[in-house]
Amino acid sequence: xxxxxxxxxxxxxxxxxxxxxxxxxxxxxxxxxxxxxxxxxxxxxxxxxxxxxxxxxxxxxxxxxxxxxxxxxxxxxxxxxxxxxxxxxxxxxxxxxxxxxxxxxxxxxxxxxxxxxxxxxxxxxxxxxxxxxxxxxxxxxxxxxxxxxxxxxxxxxxxxxxxxxxxxxxxxxxxxxxxxxxxxxxxxxxxxxxxxxxxxxxxxxxxxxxxxxxxxxxxxxxxxxxxx
Amino acid sequence: xxxxxxxxxxxxxxxxxxxxxxxxxxxxxxxxxxxxxxxxxxxxxxxxxxxxxxxxxxxxxxxxxxxxxxxxxxxxxxxxxxxxxxxxxxxxxxxxxxxxxxxxxxxxxxxxxxxxxxxxxxxxxxxxxxxxxxxxxxxxxxxxxxxxxxxxxxxxxxxxxxxxxxxxxxxxxxxxxxxxxxxxxxxxxxxxxxxxxxxxxxxxxxxxxxxxxxxxxxxxxxxxxxxxxxxxxxxxxxxxxxxxxxxxxxxxxxxxxxxxxxxxxxxxxxxxxxxxxxxxxxxxxxxxxxxxxxxxxxxxxxxxxxxxxxxxxxxxxxxxxxxxxxxxxxxxxxxxxxxxxxxxxxxxxxxxxxxxxxxxxxxxxxxxxxxxxxxxxxxxxxxxxxxxxxxxxxxxxxxxxxxxxxxxxxxxxxxxxxxxxxxxxxxxxxxxxxxxxxx
Numbered sequence: 001x002x003x004x005x006x007x008x009x010x011x012x013x014x015x016x017x018x019x020x021x022x023x024x025x026x027x028x029x030x031x032x033x034x035x036x037x038x039x040x041x042x043x044x045x046x047x048x049x050x051x052x053x054x055x056x057x058x059x060x061x062x063x064x065x066x067x068x069x070x071x072x073x074x075x076x077x078x079x080x081x082x083x084x085x086x087x088x089x090x091x092x093x094x095x096x097x098x099x100x101x102x103x104x105x106x107x108x109x110x111x112x113x114x115x116x117x118x119x120x121x122x123x124x125x126x127x128x129x130x131x132x133x134x135x136x137x138x139x140x141x142x143x144x145x146x147x148x149x150x151x152x153x154x155x156x157x158x159x160x161x162x163x164x165x166x167x168x169x170x171x172x173x174x175x176x177x178x179x180x181x182x183x184x185x186x187x188x189x190x191x192x193x194x195x196x197x198x199x200x201x202x203x204x205x206x207x208x209x210x211x212x213x214x215x216x217x218x219x220x221x222x223x224x225x226x227x228x
Numbered sequence: 229x230x231x232x233x234x235x236x237x238x239x240x241x242x243x244x245x246x247x248x249x250x251x252x253x254x255x256x257x258x259x260x261x262x263x264x265x266x267x268x269x270x271x272x273x274x275x276x277x278x279x280x281x282x283x284x285x286x287x288x289x290x291x292x293x294x295x296x297x298x299x300x301x302x303x304x305x306x307x308x309x310x311x312x313x314x315x316x317x318x319x320x321x322x323x324x325x326x327x328x329x330x331x332x333x334x335x336x337x338x339x340x341x342x343x344x345x346x347x348x349x350x351x352x353x354x355x356x357x358x359x360x361x362x363x364x365x366x367x368x369x370x371x372x373x374x375x376x377x378x379x380x381x382x383x384x385x386x387x388x389x390x391x392x393x394x395x396x397x398x399x400x401x402x403x404x405x406x407x408x409x410x411x412x413x414x415x416x417x418x419x420x421x422x423x424x425x426x427x428x429x430x431x432x433x434x435x436x437x438x439x440x441x442x443x444x445x446x447x448x449x450x451x452x453x454x455x456x457x458x459x460x461x462x463x464x465x466x467x468x469x470x471x472x473x474x475x476x477x478x479x480x481x482x483x484x485x486x487x488x489x490x491x492x493x494x495x496x497x498x499x500x501x502x503x504x505x506x507x508x509x510x511x512x513x514x515x516x517x518x519x520x521x522x523x524x525x526x527x528x529x530x531x532x533x534x535x536x537x538x539x540x541x542x543x544x545x546x547x548x549x550x551x552x553x554x555x556x557x558x559x560x561x562x563x564x565x566x567x568x569x570x571x572x573x574x575x576x577x578x579x580x581x582x583x584x585x586x587x588x589x590x591x592x593x594x595x596x597x598x599x600x601x602x603x604x605x606x607x608x609x610x611x612x613x614x615x616x617x618x619x620x621x622x623x624x625x626x627x628x629x630x631x632x633x634x635x636x637x638x639x640x641x642x643x644x645x646x647x648x649x650x651x652x653x654x655x656x657x658x659x660x661x662x663x664x665x666x667x
Contacts, residue, residue, distance in 0.1 A: 009411060009453050009461045011443045095248070096419060099431035099438045103370075107246045114245060194456050 021093035022159025108139040265658030284533030296336035321509020364639035391637030395433030404629035405501035410464025446490035542593035
């Protein structure tokens with residue numbers, strides 16, 4: 001039988017899609033998570049907390065009010081930074097990976113997009129988007145459960161951990177959280193991930209243990225680990 | 229039989245949405261993906277009807293495979309005067325490059341999609357043989373998966389052949405012709421192909437790789453899948469979902485970006501199996517269709533079990549006179565068109581249009597076929613809260629590997645337009661599951 005061999009073959013383009021699907025899915029998850037925290041401040045303490053959110057996320061503050069920010073950042077397809085666009089980016093990759101990630105895994109992204117589109121029409125607020133978070137968590141669970149091929153699974157999770165590291169560094173999370181993610185990135189590599197740059201990984205690791213780990217340099221090392 | 233299922237139609241549609249069961253169409257030059265409308269009322273085929281279809285379709289596909297071998301080798305059917313040579317050499321599907329080439333294990337049409345309609349008297353007629361890249365099997369497969377979830381009682385109460393093993397049949401067919409235990413791939417033109425959902429779903433369910441043109445390379449007449457770090461795995465079989473003319477830019481359409489340079493050479497050298505083989509377009513030419521019952525007799529020495537719709541070829545003088553005299557009540561098809569395009573109903577044309585068409589037929593008789601309009605049965609569909617009747621057809625899939633097998637199901641397509649006979653999904657039609665009863 002050839003199935004095992006077939007499943008192990010992975011092209012550069014496919015590896016790239018797997019990685020970016022993982023990154024975008026994690027970006028959706030963390031954007032909603034962090035947005036909830038900033039939105040909480042916006043309710044009755046700091047109406048401009050979204051500005052801090054934009055700075056930390058590294059996105060342009062092109063919003064003229066908190067309401068405009070929420071409406072546009074969540075649902076506006078013409079806003080390249082919006083959550084709906086992040087989800088579309090997950091989907092654009094996932095739809096081309098059905099045979100690897102399986103229809104069930106893909107379905108959680110489809111459900112999230114359908115829900116986002118309905119939410120926009122019904123002007124649902126941020127609170128209702130817990131459903132999107134649930135879908136993303138189910139997506140990760142399904143990916144972990146259903147994808148048997150190690151290099152496929154690990155490439156997706158490598159994307160996830162790279163994205164979490166990037167965002168958590170930007171939002172100044174404690175170093176132990178970032179180190180924890182580094183261990184998980186290394187775990188992906190040990191378990192069969194082929195597409196990575198060893199020198200960049202070492203540079204990233206040394207940088208984390210230096211005092212200046214919050215530098216932009218850290219992010220550039222991190223983002224260069226995934227390469228052929 | 230299916231009342232419980234119909235009651236669950238909202239649940240079914242939610243599942244369809246969740247699984248992204250879509251069909252891509254181009255409208256005014258823009259690609260749009262839309263849900264492929266699914267009607268929960270199945271087409272039901274009795275066990276006895278199926279037994280006859282099964283036998284007739286296997287016979288037909290065997291003859292078509294023998295025909296393709298003959299044409300690209302000895303051409304006995306032409307030499308013996310059964311088919312005029314013009315019908316072979318003027319067909320756009322005939323590829324002179326395939327002369328003398330025998331595909332792996334001599335199978336040309338591994339997956340044949342035969343379009344049928346059932347007349348009101350119960351007779352089944354073949355409307356078309358699709359031997360190039362017939363699509364559609366994935367839709368009833370996933371529909372069955374969903375409808376069984378939505379209404380298990382329906383399937384407890386009725387004895388229906390399971391159709392979810394299509395992917396195993398496909399895999400078996402691929403395994404049979406796989407050269408040297410190489411990789412098995414489905415080659416897709418990409419996301420913006422109307423049937424992309426099917427390509428990816430079949431790759432998932434058959435457990436084979438989905439590849440794009442850039443993933444494959446030919447070196448020393450061998451096809452390789454390009455992996456990470458220049459790793460190359462030899463490919464043994466390609467189920468291509470790209471037409472012949474775009475499959476190898478060095479042999480066919482030179483501007484094609486969808487194909488793989490030198491793929492044809494690797495195929496000709498017998499180093500890779502191509503499903504379906506190059507050059508099959510000849511056998512699903514609408515002009516050749518006329519001769520299929522004669523092929524059955526010629527190659528198998530049997531009377532054809534499956535009937536063609538009564539067809540006239542203006543190429544023959546007698547038929548031309550008949551067609552010109554009866555154009556107002558016939559359906560006329562342009563042999564160069566597909567997907568429901570180039571089909572005209574005489575009854576819908578005014579005098580001026582009929583005259584125009586007559587002139588075209590006189591000028592290029594080989595380009596047209598004419599058929600009697602079959603009064604085929606309507607099937608019920610649910611529209612809103614109502615049940616209405618619509619025209620439909622049935623595409624049955626026949627897989628040829630070690631054995632020739634008819635998949636006990638099929639894609640039932642229906643028109644959503646009450647005045648139309650055109651059921652093609654590319655023209656907005658929907659689909660149904662097809663139940664074949666066990667008893």
